Amino acid sequence: MKNRLQELFAEKQQEGLLSVYFTAGYPNLNDTESIILELEKNGVDLIEVGMPFSDPLADGPTIQQSSEVAIRNGMTIPLLFEQLRNIREKTQIPLVLMGYLNPVMQYGVERFCQKCKEVGIDGIILPDLPLADYVREFKSIFEENNLSKVFLITPQTPEQRIREIDSHTNGFVYMVSSASTTGSTNGKAVANTDYFQRVAQMGIQNPAMIGFGIHNRDTFVQACNHARGAIIGSAFIKALGQERSLQQNIQSFIHSLRN
Amino acid sequence: MNYIVDDNGFYGKFGGAYVPEMLYPNVEELRQNYLKIIYKPEFQKELQALLKDYVGRPTPLYFAKRLSERYNTKIYLKREDLNHTGAHKINNTMGQILLAKRLGKKRIIAETGAGQHGVATATVCALMGLECIVYMGEVDIERQAPNVARMKMLGASVVPATSGSKTLKDATNEAIRDWINNPEDTYYIIGSVVGPHPYPDMVARFQAVISEEMMAQLQEQTGRDYPDYVVACVGGGSNAAGAFYHYLDRPEVKLVAVEAAGLGIESGESAATSVLGKEGIIHGSRTLLMQTEDGQVVEPYSISAGLDYPGVGPLHAHLHQSGRAVFESITDDEALKAVLELTRLEGIIPALESAHALAALDRIGAKPEDVVVVNLSGRGDKDLATYLKRFHFDEE
Numbered sequence A: 001m002k003n004r005l006q007e008l009f010a011e012k013q014q015e016g017l018l019s020v021y022f023t024a025g026y027p028n029l030n031d032t033e034s035i036i037l038e039l040e041k042n043g044v045d046l047i048e049v050g051m052p053f054s055d056p057l058a059d060g061p062t063i064q065q066s067s068e069v070a071i072r073n074g075m076t077i078p079l080l081f082e083q084l085r086n087i088r089e090k091t092q093i094p095l096v097l098m099g100y101l102n103p104v105m106q107y108g109v110e111r112f113c114q115k116c117k118e119v120g121i122d123g124i125i126l127p128d129l130p131l132a133d134y135v136r137e138f139k140s141i142f143e144e145n146n147l148s149k150v151f152l153i154t155p156q157t158p159e160q161r162i163r164e165i166d167s168h169t170n171g172f173v174y175m176v177s178s179a180s181t182t183g184s185t186n187g188k189a190v191a192n193t194d195y196f197q198r199v200a201q202m203g204i205q206n207p208a209m210i211g212f213g214i215h216n217r218d219t220f221v222q223a224c225n226h227a228r229g230a231i232i233g234s235a236f237i238k239a240l241g242q243e244r245s246l247q248q249n250i251q252s253f254i255h256s257l258r259n
Numbered sequence B: 001m002n003y004i005v006d007d008n009g010f011y012g013k014f015g016g017a018y019v020p021e022m023l024y025p026n027v028e029e030l031r032q033n034y035l036k037i038i039y040k041p042e043f044q045k046e047l048q049a050l051l052k053d054y055v056g057r058p059t060p061l062y063f064a065k066r067l068s069e070r071y072n073t074k075i076y077l078k079r080e081d082l083n084h085t086g087a088h089k090i091n092n093t094m095g096q097i098l099l100a101k102r103l104g105k106k107r108i109i110a111e112t113g114a115g116q117h118g119v120a121t122a123t124v125c126a127l128m129g130l131e132c133i134v135y136m137g138e139v140d141i142e143r144q145a146p147n148v149a150r151m152k153m154l155g156a157s158v159v160p161a162t163s164g165s166k167t168l169k170d171a172t173n174e175a176i177r178d179w180i181n182n183p184e185d186t187y188y189i190i191g192s193v194v195g196p197h198p199y200p201d202m203v204a205r206f207q208a209v210i211s212e213e214m215m216a217q218l219q220e221q222t223g224r225d226y227p228d229y230v231v232a233c234v235g236g237g238s239n240a241a242g243a244f245y246h247y248l249d250r251p252e253v254k255l256v257a258v259e260a261a262g263l264g265i266e267s268g269e270s271a272a273t274s275v276l277g278k279e280g281i282i283h284g285s286r287t288l289l290m291q292t293e294d295g296q297v298v299e300p301y302s303i304s305a306g307l308d309y310p311g312v313g314p315l316h317a318h319l320h321q322s323g324r325a326v327f328e329s330i331t332d333d334e335a336l337k338a339v340l341e342l343t344r345l346e347g348i349i350p351a352l353e354s355a356h357a358l359a360a361l362d363r364i365g366a367k368p369e370d371v372v373v374v375n376l377s378g379r380g381d382k383d384l385a386t387y388l389k390r391f392h393f394d395e396e
């Protein structure tokens, strides 16, 4: 049976899918459900829920700070699962959990995957879980629980490794836009069209989504020209920090991207 | 039992390379090349010449007579404090800078805690004419000011790390992020036996010169090439790895690793990872680290910036778990007492880090006829402001 993520990519042939990342527990501890429902209402196609970590190596200042606030607010993996317990009664939008390996390891990878299935999570992104370890130790557990494991590739990833990653993935390939941590707005995000085209021409089995540094309508549209869609994280988290209500912040940000 | 890293980069169950894909090509490039390059005769020739003529190796092995009388055993000090730049750190930076050059890298980055690794990196960069950026926690910039001045003097940029506890862990995070942002022209010189494979093994190999020299010096001075004890402090664990290296497979040598207890193990202000840590992932390595039940890294504390780190290198996690090394922890106050003791008995002002190893001397149970080597990893110049204040010399 396909999970919601696989269904999204299989059925929705339209391009320009929008995936939004937010850090669970930010700005307030119990905003998780409201943010998910509001994003869905505004036409977002899939959501990445960040599990905050104290030392997020691949993240720039915005996600570092949202993680710090979320941890201080009291966000933990058990609490996140508690918050998501009834989410499938309210929405069928594909949900992916994203975080670093250590907190998941402490929770227990198998228990984590079972719990994901129980609450209705469709995919997992753990940037610091090596492909080889995943294949050796965890792949069967992910598959038993119908979870897509999403891997990152970068402009420096050799073709052979992209093919290997693709062969172990069953959701989408996360194309990191440029050599960068999250949230940089230095203009490099959509500049590397050679890389986008190279990957597009490889004919990999999974759809690709472009993320890191996508922060406004212009960069979103350009990224969508080269992949099935794009992922926005830091720019959304900045929008959540604006003064208006959560609903207003989300609505105006998503509208600024799509209309 | 084998204590050398296996083909997959593990010491027992510790080690590996848990890095995001952005760093995979860099780490893989190093993994495939480091042994090939560093054991080439021309590489070794250049390195050995620099260690001898520039760094000042071999460092003396000094029989500390008055300290020995005080502890009723035979104490030898391996004088890493006499290296150029004042600590063992340059053994590693000299090796890595030669590797970086051969890999064609133009820009060097490093993290530093006490500033000794930063100074040692800035020094070799000046020597080789390479750009140098050092990340250092804001707290450490303050408490190790002389080293910040030295780095600047040497032409390095010192970038403050302002997140978390603003110490070594956070400086390491920033250095790793820099590497992610600059994957092609930049070489990351890690300062201890931490980080993703192959760093722990590579740094241990460059520091192994310490125990290599010890063997010859002990042979000459005691008629035996091994001591009964080797005692070294452990932040990430590079000086200890170097001092232990050639004795790892010799069970007749007791290895003592000394961590910083800060204000005390139970105080919540400590860096004693072997006692307070659990298995997890930090800075790309599976090892012991101080963390909450939820897997968040705990902010450590020690008066000694070089030991103020919430993890240990994977080799040390393995030595701890296998029982090959004994781990001790020493509080701030005990370390300070050891500073003054060595200064007044032997006329040597040690670094705060090294003083932790000295303070463990009355814990190890050495007998009068035993030979004990303490690795004196660095000198105390950088800590003088702390010493003046804590010993109230500034009031006289």
Ligand SMILES: Cc1ncc(COP(=O)(O)O)c(C=O)c1O
Binding pocket: B087, B088, B113, B114, B115, B116, B117, B191, B192, B193, B233, B234, B235, B236, B237, B238, B239, B240, B305, B306, B307, B351, B353, B354, B377, B378, B379
């Ligand atoms: C003099 C000295 N000793 C020891 C250390 C701790 O490092 P390691 O545990 O890697 O030897 C430092 C680190 O800054 C240092 O400066």
